[in-house]
Amino acid sequence: MKHLQYIVLVFLLVVVTAAAQERGTTRSQGKKPVKLSPTDALEYKLNEMDELYLSKLRKNDYRKAEELLSEMYYLLDLIRGKLDPPPYMPMIMPEADLQNLLIALKKESFEKEQLNVLGVAARYGYFSVDQLIRIIDVFTFSSGKISAIKIVFPRVADKYNSYNLINAFTFSSDKEEAKKVIDKGE
Structure with missing residues (x-):
């Protein structure tokens, strides 16, 4: 030493x-x-x-x-300048925080309140596509799921995995809506 x-x-x-x-x-x-x-x-x-x-x-x-x-x-x-610096990859929400967010979303009775809670969380955190899939599973209706994607997708760190988000939907109309949000890149 x-x-x-x-x-x-x-x-x-x-x-x-x-x-x-x-x-x-x-x-x-x-x-x-x-x-x-x-x-x-x-x-x-x-x-x-x-x-x-x-x-x-x-x-x-x-x-x-x-x-x-x-x-x-x-x-x-x-x-x-011979090498490029490694690309910036924001740190996604830790698992414990995601669990707390999912619990908070489930506690809300109405979709509007769930989206408000999600909006606050998305303002200050980053998510992975897998985490977003777990979040949209909390929502009952397709409209809530699509709204959740609109809120969170701009804060997704691994957008290259977005195809998994489309595959999380069953109906083709929902898949199309999800694809529109992804294509906008919001």
């Missing part, structure tokens, strides 16, 4: 050194110094750290340090 702390300290030193040398970083290539960009200087220092220090670690510590170094190279590629 002490070796890993040493590696982290060396990494911080590398980052600080690279930041300090941002304006005029040079590296000798033969006899002529070469000016490096900040990201190239950071890569140079990471390579230097890999060659000079990581090889001296024990096998277990080396593996951990190598993973950290790999992540640093990945972040460096992100900074340079």
Whole structure:
């Protein structure tokens, strides 16, 4: 563990050194110094750290340090724009919260009140298609189910699974209505 702390300290030193040398970083290539960009200087220092220090670690510590170094190279590629950042995926409502929402919906006697409760929940949360299917199952009539889709669908995180929503209906007219809501993408 002490070796890993040493590696982290060396990494911080590398980052600080690279930041300090941002304006005029040079590296000798033969006899002529070469000016490096900040990201190239950071890569140079990471390579230097890999060659000079990581090889001296024990096998277990080396593996951990190598993973950290790999992540640093990945972040460096992100900074340079060589990689696209991972797509943003909103966090869907946790199962316990969904259960509470379903209970609250079932407590309401009328569809209008159910839709009001659902509207409040949808304003602040994200849902999966599977969760939306469980929500529409609470509603008795097709009109309520379609209205629920209209309320929640804009907050669905995995719209690529929308075909499951259409298949949740029995009647073709309901499937068409659900498809219209999905096609609007509201």
